[in-house]
Amino acid sequence: xxxxxxxxxxxxxxxxxxxxxxxxxxxxxxxxVLVDEVIPGVHINLxxxxxxxxxxxxxxxxxxxxxxxxxxxxxxxxxxxxxPSGDTAGYCVMGERNGRPVTLEExxxxxxxxxxxxxxxxxxxxxxxxxxxxxxxxxxxPVRELLEDKGIDKPLVNxxxxxxxxxxxxxxxxSILLNGLxxxxxxxxxxxxxxxxxxxxxxxxxxRAYFDEGKFAKKPGDEGCLYxxxxxxxxxxxxxxIRRWNNGTNWVIGAGSPCLGCTQPEFPNLPFYQKxxxxxxPVIGAYWTGEEEDE
Amino acid sequence: xxxxxxxxxxxxEGHLKIETxxxxxxxxxxxxxxxxxxxxxxxxxxxxxxxxxxxxxxxxGVCPQSHGVAAALNLDSAFGIAGQIPDxxxxxxxxxxxxxxxxxxxxxxxxxxxxxxxDVTDVAKYDGKDSELNSVKTFIERGELGPFVPRxxxxxxxxxxxxxxxxxxxxxxxxxxxxxxxxxSIFSGKIPHSVGIMPGGATCTPSMDMITSYLWKLRTVQDxxxxxxxPDVLAVAGAYPDYTEIGTGCKNLLSYGxxxxxxxxxxxxxxxxxxxxxxxxxxLKPGKLDVDKIAEYVTHSWYEDYPGAKxxxxxxxxxxxxxxxxxxxxxxxRYDGKVYEVGPLARLAVNYANGDPVxxxxxxxxxxxxxxPLAALFSVMGRHLARALCAKLTADNLEKWVLxxxxxxxxxxxxxxxEEATGFGxxxxxxxALGHWIEIKGYKVDNYQCVVxxxxxxxxxxxxxxxxxxxxxxxxxxxxxxDNPYEIVRIVRSFDPCLAxxxx
Numbered sequence: 001x002x003x004x005x006x007x008x009x010x011x012x013x014x015x016x017x018x019x020x021x022x023x024x025x026x027x028x029x030x031x032x033v034l035v036d037e038v039i040p041g042v043h044i045n046l047x048x049x050x051x052x053x054x055x056x057x058x059x060x061x062x063x064x065x066x067x068x069x070x071x072x073x074x075x076x077x078x079x080x081x082x083x084p085s086g087d088t089a090g091y092c093v094m095g096e097r098n099g100r101p102v103t104l105e106e107x108x109x110x111x112x113x114x115x116x117x118x119x120x121x122x123x124x125x126x127x128x129x130x131x132x133x134x135x136x137x138x139x140x141x142p143v144r145e146l147l148e149d150k151g152i153d154k155p156l157v158n159x160x161x162x163x164x165x166x167x168x169x170x171x172x173x174x175s176i177l178l179n180g181l182x183x184x185x186x187x188x189x190x191x192x193x194x195x196x197x198x199x200x201x202x203x204x205x206x207x208r209a210y211f212d213e214g215k216f217a218k219k220p221g222d223e224g225c226l227y228x229x230x231x232x233x234x235x236x237x238x239x240x241x242i243r244r245w246n247n248g249t250n251w252v253i254g255a256g257s258p259c260l261g262c263t264q265p266e267f268p269n270l271p272f273y274q275k276x277x278x279x280x281x282p283v284i285g286a287y288w289t290g291e292e293e294d295e
Numbered sequence: 296x297x298x299x300x301x302x303x304x305x306x307x308e309g310h311l312k313i314e315t316x317x318x319x320x321x322x323x324x325x326x327x328x329x330x331x332x333x334x335x336x337x338x339x340x341x342x343x344x345x346x347x348x349x350x351x352x353x354x355x356g357v358c359p360q361s362h363g364v365a366a367a368l369n370l371d372s373a374f375g376i377a378g379q380i381p382d383x384x385x386x387x388x389x390x391x392x393x394x395x396x397x398x399x400x401x402x403x404x405x406x407x408x409x410x411x412x413x414d415v416t417d418v419a420k421y422d423g424k425d426s427e428l429n430s431v432k433t434f435i436e437r438g439e440l441g442p443f444v445p446r447x448x449x450x451x452x453x454x455x456x457x458x459x460x461x462x463x464x465x466x467x468x469x470x471x472x473x474x475x476x477x478x479x480s481i482f483s484g485k486i487p488h489s490v491g492i493m494p495g496g497a498t499c500t501p502s503m504d505m506i507t508s509y510l511w512k513l514r515t516v517q518d519x520x521x522x523x524x525x526p527d528v529l530a531v532a533g534a535y536p537d538y539t540e541i542g543t544g545c546k547n548l549l550s551y552g553x554x555x556x557x558x559x560x561x562x563x564x565x566x567x568x569x570x571x572x573x574x575x576x577x578x579l580k581p582g583k584l585d586v587d588k589i590a591e592y593v594t595h596s597w598y599e600d601y602p603g604a605k606x607x608x609x610x611x612x613x614x615x616x617x618x619x620x621x622x623x624x625x626x627x628x629r630y631d632g633k634v635y636e637v638g639p640l641a642r643l644a645v646n647y648a649n650g651d652p653v654x655x656x657x658x659x660x661x662x663x664x665x666x667x668p669l670a671a672l673f674s675v676m677g678r679h680l681a682r683a684l685c686a687k688l689t690a691d692n693l694e695k696w697v698l699x700x701x702x703x704x705x706x707x708x709x710x711x712x713x714e715e716a717t718g719f720g721x722x723x724x725x726x727x728a729l730g731h732w733i734e735i736k737g738y739k740v741d742n743y744q745c746v747v748x749x750x751x752x753x754x755x756x757x758x759x760x761x762x763x764x765x766x767x768x769x770x771x772x773x774x775x776x777x778d779n780p781y782e783i784v785r786i787v788r789s790f791d792p793c794l795a796x797x798x799x
Binding site for chain 1: 300301302303304305306308310312331332333335337338341345346349353355356357359402406407415430442443445446466469470472473476477479480481482484485487488489490493495497498500616624705706707
């Protein structure tokens with residue numbers, strides 16, 4: 001007998017980039033994830049995802065609400081996008097009830113309280129991200145804050161990234177299916193799985209030697225460390241340099257561009273193309289002390 | 296009188312509600328409501344102008360690349376370096392954007408639109424040896440059919456063996472569009488939300504292995520477009536011939552043009568492009584694009600009112616959800632005061648109107664196979680066909696362009712942020728005409744305005760009460776079964792709406 005794991009995916013103030021990134025999963029493929037037994041004996045039953053599902057309107061909402069009722073305590077809730085709240089909660093609505101639009105803030109509360117586990121997929125759901133950037137016109141908030149406000153105490157895993165690498169999403173889900181819910185020691189203070197977010201970009205960067213020698217690129221396309229062009233690698237936790245993106249094709253620094261720091265709570269509030277200021281740089285094994293520029 | 300509300304409108308990007316009133320089986324009125332406002336234009340204010348290239352990609356994770364290009368062109372123009380981008384940089388921008396748009400068209404037909412026409416459950420009757428189809432059969436036999444069921448029922452017309460083949464193509468297309476993203480990544484680091492395009496050109500250092508890798512991934516995608524995608528669109532159009540007449544719409548088409556073919560031209564409207572900037576209408580006569588004729592109304596949108604319409608160079612975005620008479624977060628862009636549709640159909644029609652021989656041959660031969668007149672372009676199936684043919688035309692040109700990249704030569708020209716400047720950038724996203732406008736003061740963004748493809752297509756009524764393109768395409772349609780209003784969702788999806796884009 002194959003175990004069916006119900007999953008519902010709520011899109012709040014999102015751009016759908018997290019879902020498209022998940023679609024790029026190479027091994028397992030997205031077809032393996034949704035149609036096959038993603039691990040032997042377990043099938044992910046994606047019941048609600050508005051970008052993917054065949055159903056329309058009312059019948060789609062019905063499935064969402066039935067899942068919350070019939071699969072109480074056993075469904076996975078994935079959320080992408082931060083959630084407009086308070087007076088501006090109406091800036092993000094989906095479906096109607098008694099002729100009135102239902103806000104994503106309400107949907108999140110209803111679905112979170114009976115979920116097995118909640119996955120905040122992407123930096124917006126994890127930390128607020130783009131919609132919450134100053135001046136945060138919609139008062140958008142991350143999942144964690146809203147759950148705390150509503151007194152909902154459910155296991156939550158943040159999978160940030162703008163978007164997250166598909167391996168981070170699929171890997172987190174597979175780990176839950178195989179090993180159960182993550183333990184406190186599996187996550188960092190920001191509730192990110194250490195398996196993927198345990199090291200700084202800077203620690204594994206192939207241009208690290210340039211940093212240590214103080215050889216810095218002055219413009220995109222130059223050889224050298226991209227630190228002076230604004231690279232956020234020294235403060236950003238993710239395994240991009242070793243995992244690489246799009247089926248291992250390339251990654252941000254591989255394309256000659258500074259890391260934007262997109263897995264961090266600070267994203268996108270630091271200017272992308274300006275040198276980091278006031279940060280304590282890791283100088284693991286460095287020859288260069290950071291005190292003087294190269295000649 | 297019956298009211299049909301579809302909320303959420305699924306298998307599109309984002310939060311869209313479609314509300315219609317039906318009388319005697321015919322749609323009398325339709326309203327398109329965009330349901331998510333983030334205020335990205337407001338978030339850009341006060342930032343380093345270069346950040347626009349990063350932030351505006353996040354308007355949409357389905358079409359980030361085109362925002363990256365629009366932002367870069369916008370900043371090139373504001374920084375006074377438009378026309379100075381090295382050829383390598385110009386070509387690499389085309390390769391990045393082109394690969395992205397081609398995979399997006401494939402994704403739209405198979406993964407967003409096809410489930411309205413293809414009955415996946417027919418795979419239960421499959422008795423062959425294809426392992427992918429047999430795994431789908433196993434999936435069906437397990438009995439939990441999400442996300443493929445529930446759905447509207449009662450109008451699946453393809454025979455079982457065609458449904459089975461189309462399901463196999465749905466799965467194959469997942470792989471093909473992923474390869475399309477790998478092509479983007481070669482020159483642009485990662486996707487969605489890539490990094491390889493900046494004001495000044497492109498950031499990567501091209502090498503021969505990147506060129507050959509791109510070329511051979513492209514060949515795989517081209518093979519799929521020619522031998523699977525286009526034949527499938529023709530097969531679906533053949534089985535649903537009434538949809539070459541349903542969803543006609545406003546019949547005014549606008550394209551900003553796409554893919555700069557030459558360097559050295561600072562005026563974006565004079566650029567020689569693969570897709571020609573211009574307008575056309577039902578008569579398919581060519582018209583020149585005049586950027587000054589673009590203006591946005593907010594009469595029925597949730598923003599503070601202003602008199603008349605505003606050109607995006609002086610556009611404003613002041614949310615007000617309590618406004619009387621407003622019903623959407625989407626503004627209402629109009630061209631010369633009139634309603635215009637944008638998208639692959641517009642791109643193709645503008646080139647057709649200008650006598651582009653390659654496009655004429657593509658369109659005429661496809662329509663001949665369907666035994667359909669030129670007027671059939673203005674329909675649900677016309678839009679799907681135009682999208683497929685644009686995918687082919689773009690992919691065939693990518694093959695030429697990738698071989699024009701010069702390994703080791705510059706891709707980028709140095710530039711400085713001006714203290715005060717204005718600029719704009721126009722391109723085509725997968726879904727149609729995309730424009731960004733900027734005003735810089737004190738080296739920072741003072742105002743940033745985006746007019747995005749679905750802003751045009753999903754717009755609400757304007758000051759003069761003219762419904763937007765999607766609304767017009769629905770109004771007048773006969774609905775056969777109000778509990779399964781296939782007609783409405785098929786019309787809406789033919790526009791490939793993207794609401795995160797439309798509102799931003």
